[in-house]
Amino acid sequence: MFELKEMKPTRFGFGEGLCGLGRQYENVLALGADITSSVSMDFFKKEFPDRFFSFGIAEQNIVGVAAGLALSGKVPFMSTYGVFAALRTTDQIRVSVCYNNVNVKIGGAHVGISVGPDGATHQALEDIAVMRVLPNMTVLSPCDATQTRLATIAAYEQVDGPVYIRFGREAVPNFTPPDMDFRVGKAQVFREGGDCTIVATGHLTWEALKAAEQLQQEGISVRVVNLHTIKPIDEALLIACARETGAIVTAEEHQIFGGMGSAVAEVLAKNYPVPIEFIGMDDSFGESGQPTELMEKYKMTSTHIAMACRKVIKRKSDFKLKI
Amino acid sequence: MESEELENKARKIRIDVIRSLAEAGSGHLGGSLGLADIFTALYFFLLKHDPKNPVWPDRDRLILSIGHVAPVYYASLAHAGYFPVEELLTLRKLGSRLQGHPGRDHGLPGIELSAGSLGQGLSVAVGMALAGKIDQKNYLVCSVHGDGELQEGSIWEAAMSASHHKLDNLIAIVDRNKVQIDGPTSDVMEIEPLADKWKSFGWQVFQCNGNSTPDFISTFQEARKTFGKPSVIIAKTQMGKGILEIEGDYRWHGKAPSKEEAKKFIALLDRQGFSQEN
Ligand SMILES: [Mg+2]
Numbered sequence: 001m002f003e004l005k006e007m008k009p010t011r012f013g014f015g016e017g018l019c020g021l022g023r024q025y026e027n028v029l030a031l032g033a034d035i036t037s038s039v040s041m042d043f044f045k046k047e048f049p050d051r052f053f054s055f056g057i058a059e060q061n062i063v064g065v066a067a068g069l070a071l072s073g074k075v076p077f078m079s080t081y082g083v084f085a086a087l088r089t090t091d092q093i094r095v096s097v098c099y100n101n102v103n104v105k106i107g108g109a110h111v112g113i114s115v116g117p118d119g120a121t122h123q124a125l126e127d128i129a130v131m132r133v134l135p136n137m138t139v140l141s142p143c144d145a146t147q148t149r150l151a152t153i154a155a156y157e158q159v160d161g162p163v164y165i166r167f168g169r170e171a172v173p174n175f176t177p178p179d180m181d182f183r184v185g186k187a188q189v190f191r192e193g194g195d196c197t198i199v200a201t202g203h204l205t206w207e208a209l210k211a212a213e214q215l216q217q218e219g220i221s222v223r224v225v226n227l228h229t230i231k232p233i234d235e236a237l238l239i240a241c242a243r244e245t246g247a248i249v250t251a252e253e254h255q256i257f258g259g260m261g262s263a264v265a266e267v268l269a270k271n272y273p274v275p276i277e278f279i280g281m282d283d284s285f286g287e288s289g290q291p292t293e294l295m296e297k298y299k300m301t302s303t304h305i306a307m308a309c310r311k312v313i314k315r316k317s318d319f320k321l322k323i
Numbered sequence: 324m325e326s327e328e329l330e331n332k333a334r335k336i337r338i339d340v341i342r343s344l345a346e347a348g349s350g351h352l353g354g355s356l357g358l359a360d361i362f363t364a365l366y367f368f369l370l371k372h373d374p375k376n377p378v379w380p381d382r383d384r385l386i387l388s389i390g391h392v393a394p395v396y397y398a399s400l401a402h403a404g405y406f407p408v409e410e411l412l413t414l415r416k417l418g419s420r421l422q423g424h425p426g427r428d429h430g431l432p433g434i435e436l437s438a439g440s441l442g443q444g445l446s447v448a449v450g451m452a453l454a455g456k457i458d459q460k461n462y463l464v465c466s467v468h469g470d471g472e473l474q475e476g477s478i479w480e481a482a483m484s485a486s487h488h489k490l491d492n493l494i495a496i497v498d499r500n501k502v503q504i505d506g507p508t509s510d511v512m513e514i515e516p517l518a519d520k521w522k523s524f525g526w527q528v529f530q531c532n533g534n535s536t537p538d539f540i541s542t543f544q545e546a547r548k549t550f551g552k553p554s555v556i557i558a559k560t561q562m563g564k565g566i567l568e569i570e571g572d573y574r575w576h577g578k579a580p581s582k583e584e585a586k587k588f589i590a591l592l593d594r595q596g597f598s599q600e601n
Binding site for chain 1: 427428435436438440444446448451452454457476480481483484
């Protein structure tokens with residue numbers, strides 16, 4: 001079902017989704033924060049010059065402006081690097097957007113260490129944690145460019161309220177079929193398996209599929225779940241995976257503290273505790289380097305995910321022996 | 324409303340500000356009293372609005388950026404007919420629609436924005452004014468700011484963007500009482516030369532006495548005529564205006580009157596009313 005079709009940055013999916021929405025819905029607007037071509041907003045700008053507004057390098061203001069537009073019936077999309085979109089603006093998002101519960105859509109671009117040579121200042125590794133803690137916020141983290149397009153459309157069509165959509169700069173595997181269903185809050189089982197479940201988000205879902213393939217050679221059967229919506233989280237599916245496979249590995253390009261893995265652990269600790277291993281940034285900043293070098297150095301590749309699977313399966317059997 | 328009626332209305336609003344704060348036992352008296360004349364002029368003379376239809380699409384929008392002066396906002400809305408005046412006594416209490424800082428989620432009619440974190444309201448007002456331009460509506464967006472609030476950097480991001488987008492349907496009002504919680508604004512963080520700052524950000528600048536309704540009204544009407552750029556009214560006010568013994572005293576910024584003080588202050592205002600009416 002999943003084949004590597006091409007390498008494509010997920011940000012392109014955001015740009016395509018935004019243009020699609022622009023053609024269909026008159027009230028969709030885009031607010032630029034100077035780096036419109038980096039975040040693929042320039043297609044919208046070209047196609048709908050009357051509905052694109054430039055606000056310069058002033059992210060706190062853009063968020064408030066977006067809230068004012070949304071309070072007046074518009075659906076503004078703003079986007080800049082995730083570090084600025086989610087972190088510099090956190091108080092504006094908290095009060096003007098989330099407390100007012102308005103229809104503002106925020107694109108967090110160039111997230112994760114895979115942004116590469118720009119280094120730590122530009123590598124958003126805390127945005128999931130900060131966005132998911134805000135009441136009324138929906139947090140989307142699609143797995144490839146195709147799904148990012150669908151997530152962008154869903155942010156408008158399926159959610160009447162604030163949405164944060166996370167996507168990246170680098171070309172990553174584009175592998176999901178374009179006609180695949182995307183329901184906000186509904187996680188997807190991408191591969192069946194019984195020995196453990198990898199819950200992955202963003203482009204690490206592809207790495208998770210690769211890890212599952214490697215493990216199959218060893219006779220280990222691994223389920224892969226693509227958790228494209230981190231909030232609201234699909235509790236039912238996660239609980240079912242814990243019950244049916246007895247062990248979980250989470251994988252995300254984000255800090256382990258407070259990220260998607262933490263969200264999964266919150267659900268399972270309360271409902272169906274099983275051993276969990278976490279793949280992600282281990283409480284440190286990133287650095288400059290090629291994306292592939294960084295993913296290797298900070299242990300977020302399919303090899304590392306496979307190692308975590310072996311470990312968690314061992315923990316599961318030790319746990320059973322003790323009982 | 325005639326100017327004397329407006330003065331009398333402002334006096335009644337002051338009385339209700341004091342009543343509600345004394346009942347709440349906490350909150351911000353000084354700024355609320357200082358802004359009573361401006362709020363009266365706005366809600367009883369200047370703004371196009373309909374208390375029977377708070378979400379009328381063509382209404383003028385008032386954005387209160389300084390959520391801490393909620394008491395004068397609530398008292399004005401109540402007197403204008405958005406909700407019963409007696410509800411003012413639920414201010415800051417559990418389950419009340421009158422939150423310590425305005426919160427739309429509690430359902431109080433007339434509230435345009437949940438706000439209280441300083442420096443955010445001007446951006447929201449810019450968004451609303453931009454929406455008005457996109458939709459070719461004639462409504463005005465009016466935002467109310469504190470002078471201390473202008474120390475927030477995001478205010479100046481918003482100011483820059485309002486003139487960039489030529490939002491002449493936007494009027495910002497600065498409550499220039501020259502004090503903030505820690506003391507005189509000039510000691511805490513100087514914001515002068517203030518008119519020059521706004522001018523250099525591309526705004527049309529007006530100055531007036533914010534405790535004189537006729538002066539404020541004529542200034543506002545002048546500002547409304549500005550073409551091609553946003554306007555700011557730097558309104559000189561006195562914190563605690565109306566109660567002589569606390570006027571200008573920054574210690575009343577974040578304080579509510581005790582029950583005894585409230586009784587005394589209200590009696591003073593009642594006497595002013597008596598002399599006004601006779
Ligand atoms: Mg002040």
